[in-house]
């Protein structure tokens with residue numbers, strides 16, 4: 176008997192058209208560039224211009240996904256946008272996206288927030304929703320969109336970024352399926368990173384946030400192993416690649432070392448380091464392209480890691496088991512396994528991730544400060560300017576406010 180599966184059929188990413196280099200940031204802040212490049216493992220920060228926001232990034236990622244999968248917007252019956260960069264306290268980003276994409280009204284539309292974990296919450300919920308409503312088959316569109324911003328000159332500034340990821344969830348998926356009941360879960364009430372209402376940037380207890388992340392990894396890994404009946408010390412035999420939530424590149428190194436410590440707690444440090452040297456380049460390194468080039472994109476971060484893996488490894492990923500660890504401050508975490516399907520060449524060809532990275536323009540430190548000092552309320556673009564902002568990836572832009580209503584074209 177053929178088992179019905181539910182999961183992700185395709186994936187798309189949108190990255191805004193500007194970046195700030197870590198060399199330029201380091202120079203302006205009087206910090207050795209090696210601290211950012213080697214100490215944190217980041218090279219560029221994706222910068223969002225004032226004519227874009229969480230809505231345009233979400234719509235720009237989703238329109239690519241609908242186009243490349245040939246999905247009619249009216250086929251989408253659940254639209255979930257996960258974000259911690261919402262544009263309104265009441266109206267969800269998802270409603271703006273519904274309007275932009277012309278998704279029909281027989282659709283459940285809502286926004287989810289749980290820091291960076293919100294994206295995974297939306298995905299899991301949508302897989303469960305599709306599996307319960309599969310006859311006739313239903314499709315869900317899950318979008319993660321965020322602007323990772325920190326206070327000027329703060330330690331978090333070098334870990335900024337911006338971007339959106341969109342996933343198409345359906346029955347008999349083409350990319351991977353998931354049995355959500357086997358996922359490893361961990362959550363706890365902590366103050367590691369939070370943004371009180373009215374604050375433009377988060378308050379961060381940076382070192383403590385790393386501790387919380389690693390504790391959540393331990394909790395979710397222990398639960399995942401027990402759900403799958405995997406003995407301690409045998410986990411790496413069951414997984415080909417690992418994609419960790421990556422606020423900065425070297426967080427993946429910290430996470431992988433933590434997993435090795437948990438798996439092989441009886442081994443001496445040199446033996447563990449040998450396991451790290453053997454497994455990290457093979458299992459983790461291929462997922463790092465995005466974080467190095469873009470920075471943190473909060474909800475979409477771990478899925479940008481998955482896209483990086485697909486882009487870097489190409490068809491080698493077919494049939495391989497990927498472990499995905501999603502973490503959000505506050506905190507919530509989920510660790511799950513997914514086996515990549517075979518015959519995914521057209522999905523890989525449609526990613527166009529490197530093309531988007533290469534299209535970006537480098538901006539100066541001064542332009543970055545000017546851009547991030549303005550608030551959206553000050554802006555109203557002239558229609559002639561708007562056309563100049565658009566290209567084959569930037570299809571939707573924010574044009575300003577009219578009667579307190581955000582306008583998009």
Ligand code: HMG
Pocket residue numbers: 207209210211213214215259290291292330331332333334367368379380381382384385388420421422423426471473474502503504
């Ligand atoms: P910091 O104080 O700027 O940096 O904070 P540091 O002094 O800890 O140095 C960082 C690393 O650079 C260290 O390496 C240094 O040794 C090294 P490590 O000990 O960690 O291996 N270093 C150098 N290397 C080479 N040459 C040099 C040099 N100098 C120092 N000259 C911190 C770093 C990450 C805490 C800060 O950037 C921060 O607060 N970031 C934001 C919070 C964050 O990213 N937390 C991560 C876990 S929480 C999470 O992931 C959730 C999140 O995504 C939000 C959400 O859920 O929505 C953030």
